[in-house]
Amino acid sequence: MPPSRPMTRAAGLEALATFLTGPGAAYAASRNTDRGPGATPTTSVLSPYLRRRLLTEEEVARAAQSAFGIPGAERFVSEVFWRTYFKGHLETHPGAWTGYREGLAAARTRLAAEPGLRRTYERAAAGRTGLDGFDAWVGQLAEEGWLHNHARMWFASIWIFTLRLPWELGADLFLRHLLDGDPASNTLSWRWVAGLHTRGKPYRARRDNIRQYTEGRHDPAGLDEGAAPLEEDMPPREVPLAPADTPPDGAIALLLHLDDLHPESLPLGPARVVRVGGLLAHAEGAVDRVRAADAAALADALTRAQAQFGCPAMPVQDGWAGDLPVVTAWAPAGPSAEVLPRDCLRVRRPWDSRAWPLANRGFFRLRSAIPGLMEA
Numbered sequence: 025m026p027p028s029r030p031m032t033r034a035a036g037l038e039a040l041a042t043f044l045t046g047p048g049a050a051y052a053a054s055r056n057t058d059r060g061p062g063a064t065p066t067t068s069v070l071s072p073y074l075r076r077r078l079l080t081e082e083e084v085a086r087a088a089q090s091a092f093g094i095p096g097a098e099r100f101v102s103e104v105f106w107r108t109y110f111k112g113h114l115e116t117h118p119g120a121w122t123g124y125r126e127g128l129a130a131a132r133t134r135l136a137a138e139p140g141l142r143r144t145y146e147r148a149a150a151g152r153t154g155l156d157g158f159d160a161w162v163g164q165l166a167e168e169g170w171l172h173n174h175a176r177m178w179f180a181s182i183w184i185f186t187l188r189l190p191w192e193l194g195a196d197l198f199l200r201h202l203l204d205g206d207p208a209s210n211t212l213s214w215r216w217v218a219g220l221h222t223r224g225k226p227y228r229a230r231r232d233n234i235r236q237y238t239e240g241r242h243d244p245a246g247l248d249e250g251a252a253p254l255e256e257d258m259p260p261r262e263v264p265l266a267p268a269d270t271p272p273d274g275a276i277a278l279l280l281h282l283d284d285l286h287p288e289s290l291p292l293g294p295a296r297v298v299r300v301g302g303l304l305a306h307a308e309g310a311v312d313r314v315r316a317a318d319a320a321a322l323a324d325a326l327t328r329a330q331a332q333f334g335c336p337a338m339p340v341q342d343g344w345a346g347d348l349p350v351v352t353a354w355a356p357a358g359p360s361a362e363v364l365p366r367d368c369l370r371v372r373r374p375w376d377s378r379a380w381p382l383a384n385r386g387f388f389r390l391r392s393a394i395p396g397l398m399e400a
Contacts, residue, residue, distance in 0.1 A: 031317045032324040033286065036073030040084060043068045044091040052099035057237050058172035061164055067173060068100070071204035074107060076321045077284040077353075081108050082375045085398065094395075101398070102391060105379070109390050110208040111356045112265075112376070112383025119260035121357040124192055124211045131190035141189070148187050149197060157234055157242030158182050169203040169313045174237055180217040181229035182244075185251035191218045200309045203317050207307070207358030219253025222386065226253040262384055268354060268372035271295035277345035278329065279303055279368060281360040282318055284353035285325035288332050291371055295351060300329040300337035301344045305359040374400075 029035035047054070047066065054066040073079040085104045088097040114120055135142045147153050151162030161171055161179050171179065176198070183194040195214040199205040212221055219226030228249050235243045273294040280287060281303045302322045306315050322339075330337035338344070350368040354376065355361040364370075378397055382390040 030324075031072065031076070031078070031320040033073075033078045033328065034324075036070065036079045039070055039073065040068075040079060040087060043070065044087060048088065048091065048100065049096075055099070055103075056174050057239065058175050059239065060160075060241055061168065065172075071107075071206075072317065074104075075204045075206045075209075076282050076318070077286050078321055078324070080286055080289065080373070080375070081105070082373075089398065094398075101394065105390060105394055105397075106387065107206070107209055108375070108379045109383045109387050110206075110212045112380030112390070113212060114208040114357050115380055116262050116265055116384040117260040118263065118357050120211055120215065121207060123256075123260060124195060124215075127190065127192040128196050131192045134190070135193075144187055145189055145193060148183065148189060153187065155182060155186070155246065156244040157238065158244065160242065165198075165201050169201055169311070169317075171202070176213070177217060177227055178229040178234055180214050181227050182247060184218050184254065185226070185228060186246070186248045191215070191254065196309070199307045201311055201314065203314060205307055205310075205314065208356055220256055220259070223259065224253050226251070265381055265384075268377065269351075269369035271351050271369060271371055272349050275348055276351045277301060277348040278333070279340070279345075279350050279352035279364070280322065280325050280329065281305065281352065281355055281364070282322065283355045283358065283360045284373075285321055287325060287329045287353075289373075290353055291373060292351065297329075297333040298335050299345060299348060300326060300333060300335060301340040302326045302338065303340045303360065303363065305363045307359055 029039055047064065048068065051066070051068070057066050059066065070079060070084060074081060074084065081104050085101045088100050088104075091097070135145055149162070151159040153159055158179060161175050165171055180191070180194055183189050184191050191214050195210055198214075199207070199210050202210070215221040217227040228251065229247055230249050231244055231247055271293045274296060275298045276295045277299040278287060278292075278297045279301050282305060284290070287300070302325065304318060304322055306318055310318070326337040326339070350365060352364060352368050352370055354370045354372040355364055378400055379390060382393050
């Protein structure tokens with residue numbers, strides 16, 4: 025169930041308040057249950073706002089602890105940190121992103137050359153496989169731009185192990201349609217299901233699990249529940265986390281992008297913002313619903329930035345920054361990072377600077393550090 029509110033920070037804060045005063049108290053017990061379209065969600069449904077950082081991970085995690093106490097918020101806060109983990113892991117393993125892009129190109133070449141594969145892909149992408157649950161999720165993805173997280177795992181597992189389709193094509197389908205489509209979370213989640221992120225340990229969709237957590241709505245027969253994990257010749261190589269830049273002391277032009285649309289809380293130090301530009305870089309092939317959400321989020325951020333800094337704020341165009349140094353929030357691997365000006369200065373939030381270095385291996389290392397990170 026996608027957010028019904030506008031893609032603005034104010035709407036995100038309203039959604040956060042609704043979650044904290046309503047379903048949030050039952051999150052740990054009910055979060056795995058997918059009740060389907062039209063039902064009250066069992067998750068926070070904040071991810072479209074978090075993906076664009078209309079809300080930041082830090083303020084959401086701290087709000088949950090304030091509402092439920094540290095023990096009561098533990099499960100939810102841990103899930104928020106998964107988003108931080110995926111970003112940090114992709115920053116220290118950028119080959120996972122480039123490998124996905126290369127694999128997607130290769131898979132598209134196969135579609136053109138292999139009629140059988142193309143027919144299977146077309147049936148899957150249109151929701152005509154005959155598999156109970158899967159076809160419904162395809163329809164929901166197209167109609168709402170949304171799937172429950174558990175349904176995303178089932179979907180990816182069926183795509184990979186039952187339909188035997190290249191995982192990159194499924195990840196691309198998600199990234200084009202999901203309102204919260206995030207390059208890091210999406211790429212690494214698909215790799216995890218495939219058994220590539222945690223090598224040799226795939227996630228296999230099981231009929232009884234789907235039946236239980238959809239409360240009997242779906243009962244798919246014919247799933248391959250014993251398929252071997254995917255393999256790759258060489259896992260993405262770890263690289264040192266690139267250093268952030270220090271904003272200059274003086275006038276700057278601030279560049280906003282879709283990976284961070286909360287300019288009011290950026291660590292800009294002594295810099296003085298005198299101009300703001302907005303850069304709109306959609307995921308390749310993003311559907312109209314996603315493009316509209318991106319545009320609305322950026323427009324909202326530009327309006328807030330103009331009020332915050334008391335200067336012009338507008339979409340980027342030639343010469344928008346003049347001779348001013350350009351400063352921007354760190355953009356993790358993905359469409360925004362690929363089009364940022366090479367000479368811009370990239371600042372990193374303290375939250376990311378503390379957490380990302382702990383995300384270079386599995387999630388457990390970061391999870392065990394959550395209490396200390398939240399106290400910082």
